[in-house]
Amino acid sequence: MSATRGLIGEARRVVVKVGSSSLTSLAGGLDPARLHRLVDALAARRAAGSQVVLVSSGAIAAGLAPLGLAKRPRDLATQQAAASVGQLLLAHAYSASFLRHDQRIGQVLLTADDMIRRSHYKNAQRTLERLLGLDVLPVVNENDTVATDEIRVGDNDRLGALVAHIVGADALVLLSDVDGLYDGDPRKPGSTLITEVDSPEDLQAVTVAKPGQGSLGRGGMATKITAAAMASASGIPVLLAAADDVADALDPAGPKVGTAFRSSGRRMSARLFWMKHAADVHGRLDLDAGAVAAVVERRRSLLAPGIHGVEGDFVSGDVVDLVGPGGVVVARGVVNYDSAELPAIIGRRSADLPRAHRREIVHADDLVPL
Known part of the structure; x- marks a missing residue:
């Protein structure tokens, strides 16, 4: 047996x-x-x-x-x-x-x-x-x-x-x-x-x-x-x-x-488990290769510089897909911003952002690699 x-x-x-x-x-x-x-x-x-x-x-x-x-x-x-x-x-x-x-x-x-x-x-x-x-x-x-x-x-x-x-x-x-x-x-x-x-x-x-x-x-x-x-x-x-x-x-x-x-x-x-298999996904964030490595391999939080695109209509607390350069969903997470807020801050270094917008886009504790 x-x-x-x-x-x-x-x-x-x-x-x-x-x-x-x-x-x-x-x-x-x-x-x-x-x-x-x-x-x-x-x-x-x-x-x-x-x-x-x-x-x-x-x-x-x-x-x-x-x-x-x-x-x-x-x-x-x-x-x-x-x-x-x-x-x-x-x-x-x-x-x-x-x-x-x-x-x-x-x-x-x-x-x-x-x-x-x-x-x-x-x-x-x-x-x-x-x-x-x-x-x-x-x-x-x-x-x-x-x-x-x-x-x-x-x-x-x-x-x-x-x-x-x-x-x-x-x-x-x-x-x-x-x-x-x-x-x-x-x-x-x-x-x-x-x-x-x-x-x-x-x-x-x-x-x-x-x-x-x-x-x-x-x-x-x-x-x-x-x-x-x-x-x-x-x-x-x-x-x-x-x-x-x-x-x-x-x-x-x-x-x-x-x-x-x-x-x-x-x-x-x-x-x-809920986030990975059952949550309703409200949008997506497009990541560069560096951000994918940080999120998937090093299990780090997702920050604004590694994002180059936003799709969907979501609010802070919703679940979104994180998509790599090849269009493949690499992770899923709870986003800390509304979709309307993100275009003005993505791709920018944290030091160049107002203090209110320097927090993680998706915290490591709220991320699950797929």
Whole structure:
């Protein structure tokens, strides 16, 4: 057993994400057998001493059959109507299933605002922490009833990675209808299961198949790789496995299935993680090569002389992208000036500026390299 799988098995706090296709079918809505199998495995992990947070898709898919819809609707209003019906069915089904194990659950519906706005992010963190402290298993989903394409988190794989960091999880388990990551399309002969991902370089030869048009969910393998990369780069080991193998995936002795992603970075603060992966970006600052070296390599504050361009409409306290000479975003940070103030001071030495404008444009403590 690898060290990564050992860490996942020993994790005291685990976030588990399950997709729509692992819980539902187009013909019959929620699949009770699949849902009970998931709940039994989560309850067993709880009984073994771990705290568990479930990030569950399935609200829209669960609402299709009751509304007589043959497939996932494309228009937003019908998606939201299906989510409204399906979310109640999903919550009731989870509550009844967990009741077999005398486990209380709490529903937490999040929107992109809860990820984008720092105050909302902290509030979600406090709520989830308190639920776990009260021995309640949180069931988290994006609030599809009110979410729109412009204001949604994007997919529940990414939401799972964000929640894992919010609650300070020791491991993230992504459950899918595929039994792991393959070096090609798993539906084609010759594709091989990748059991361990130790670094981003291990993914360079991977070809990811797009989800089928009949898919019940929004995510595909690409979103799972992105979510795994987000979490692992922030110090959280990840397991990608089939939902049908959930008992083996959550085995405290160490998972024996799927693809394990080694944590490849240090755990960063909630503030920096929010800034890197969830904050709403309001503009950009164009940096010269010297400023890029100072910000990225030496982790220094960004000063006016290293900036030669400003784009966007932002105010002090907003998050902006820092862009290098090649047009690549190299960092992100909280800016200390309004966009209207900057044209008069960028490119100038601090000694040539009025005293009120000599502070950092972006302080080192408010910067995260990308």
